[in-house]
Amino acid sequence: MNKSLVLFVTLLALSCQKKTENLNLREGLHISNVSIITTEDGNYSPYIGHLVAEKDKIVYIGENEPPISGKFEKIDGTGKFVVSGLIDNHVHITEVQGMLPHHMEKYPELTKEFNSQMPKSYLYYGFTTLINLGGISKEQITSFDQGPYKPDLYHTGYSGASVANGYPMNFAPEENRFETTPNFIFIESEANNIPDKFDPADHTPKAVVERIKKSGAIAVKSYYESGFRGMPKLPVPTKSIMKELLEESRSNELVLTVHGNSLEAHSFLADVGVDVIAHGLWNWEEYKDAPRDSLPLPIKETLDLQIQKQIGYTPTLTVIAGEEALADDAFLNLPELKKVVPNKLLEWYKTEEGQWFAKELFSEFDVEMVHGIYGNIQAHAMQALKYLSDNDGFILFGTDTPSAPTYGNQPGYNGYWELKLMKEAGVPLNKILSSATINNAKAFHLDASIGSLKTGKKANMVIMSKNPLKEIEAYNSIEKVVVGGEVIHRGDLGVKD
Ligand SMILES: [Zn+2]
Known part of the structure; x- marks a missing residue:
């Protein structure tokens, strides 16, 4: 293998495993190991991954857990589902x-x-x-x-x-x-x-x-x-x-x-x-x-x-x-x-x-x-x-x-x-x-900021205990709602008995 080919192969390998940048947060939110259900075009390929928001914006979404430092709230999403608000x-x-x-x-x-x-x-x-x-x-x-x-x-x-x-x-x-x-x-x-x-x-x-x-x-x-x-x-x-x-x-x-x-x-x-x-x-x-x-x-x-x-x-x-x-x-x-x-x-x-x-x-x-x-x-x-x-x-x-x-x-x-x-x-x-x-x-021309879970979009989301692609009752299994990065528990939203 000649030198330039070695260099090319190495570069290719490096770019394939692009290192996830460290996320240093001040008012962050990390939802871990959650089933992510989102689409840009109507087709869904749900996967288990991580979602990170800083203040009111989504700054990371993906399968790998990114290194995070600073101040953030962590939600264990194991067994849960997250959709866009x-x-x-x-x-x-x-x-x-x-x-x-x-x-x-x-x-x-x-x-x-x-x-x-x-x-x-x-x-x-x-x-x-x-x-x-x-x-x-x-x-x-x-x-x-x-x-x-x-x-x-x-x-x-x-x-x-x-x-x-x-x-x-x-x-x-x-x-x-x-x-x-x-x-x-x-x-x-x-x-x-x-x-x-x-x-x-x-x-x-x-x-x-x-x-x-x-x-x-x-x-x-x-x-x-x-x-x-x-x-x-x-x-x-x-x-x-x-x-x-x-x-x-x-x-x-x-x-x-x-x-x-x-x-x-x-x-x-x-x-x-x-x-x-x-x-x-x-x-x-x-x-x-x-x-x-x-x-x-x-x-x-x-x-x-x-x-x-x-x-x-x-x-x-x-x-x-x-x-x-x-x-x-x-x-x-x-x-x-x-x-x-x-x-x-x-x-x-x-x-x-x-x-x-x-x-x-x-x-x-x-x-x-x-x-x-x-x-x-x-x-x-x-x-x-x-x-x-x-x-x-x-x-x-x-x-x-x-x-x-x-x-x-x-x-x-x-x-x-x-x-x-x-x-x-x-x-x-x-x-x-x-x-x-x-x-x-x-x-309604709002897709630059809402409508899906995507880096750069507003952190408006819903965390459910059931899968909305499997059962309609999922929409009544909401545990938390996130509006502009603020996590609200469903229990704090209903009329008090
Ligand atoms: Zn009307």
Whole structure:
């Protein structure tokens, strides 16, 4: 062997066993011998290894134990599993579940207790990142961020980009609906119903998106909803409004996510090619009586177009389940709820007054009828989701907690429920985990900092005693949650008995 060849071989050998650098930590965390479950592209190859964080960043991840010195907390991960912190891309942290504003005013104590528990309840089920998809005020953002234990919160501005008098503006009292929806969009058909003091120039898609961008949002929320439950027909965006919203969002590096759950909405949004649809396709309109195991051609074609364009699809199955829950007395006695809802509020839900929404929805139906109707809608929602999953649709995890003033969508628990319903629909466990981590991070342009376990990313993670690629119950076997490098024991997150 000549000299240069020897040198080459030696160099090759050296580079193969690249020595792990010593990690000198000041505020470190070392999770040792843990099963690491992470992905960049949806494929998982779990392995037992080590994960090291310094302050809020991951600084090492790999099979070999690196030499570590300095100050750090060590967690023995033997027999445990670590995943990237879960992301829920559709929540409303501005609500108190089951209450309307007048209830919150009447019961400030219940409201206060709920709001101080709510961020912890999300963490209790492993959600370290939330995206608030609706109106939120500066004060609400600040107050959420002040909590001692809280997920990272992202938002879509001080109001959604709803067309004038469209959904969900229609729920606001007429006297201040335009004031409380500062980002409403001018639409010609409503020109005569918009108070004169609002200048249409301030309510073009361009002006609205720029305002949303300035508020520190990461996405624009819009809506395509012509009404439900006997509402009068609501105005919906025209194609040119939606296209302009999409273009303006993209040129401002924002994501356009749009409410829609009907065939009409999904096909409109698929055609425009929005980034994310904030709900699944469960309102099959003229196909609403289709057999539970069938997929009518127009539904299939709409889903095919979404798959082809890789539009983010957010099933939000708990929207249906969380309303249906109001028909069942058993729901409020679920032991899991005691960990995420203050006891006094749980008690209030059981009172005459607390049952207001249940009465409004279901007073004319018996329980069996409710389950019949909702069961059918849910079967269709699951059918659409299964098709998307089988055909490599871009599935994103989102709950819409709460989707209505229902106590059926509780923070944290609702996320666990959603995960279980996705499993029930037939989505494989690896795809469920990706939907709540890397897919959401990519869809909302957050993947440079979260969504997977990788050197340089934020130390947001969940340590479980069961394997989430083997059983869905793993998501209820959480032992510790790490947010920005801070280790929180699950026991410190639940409501105290
Ligand atoms: Zn919502």
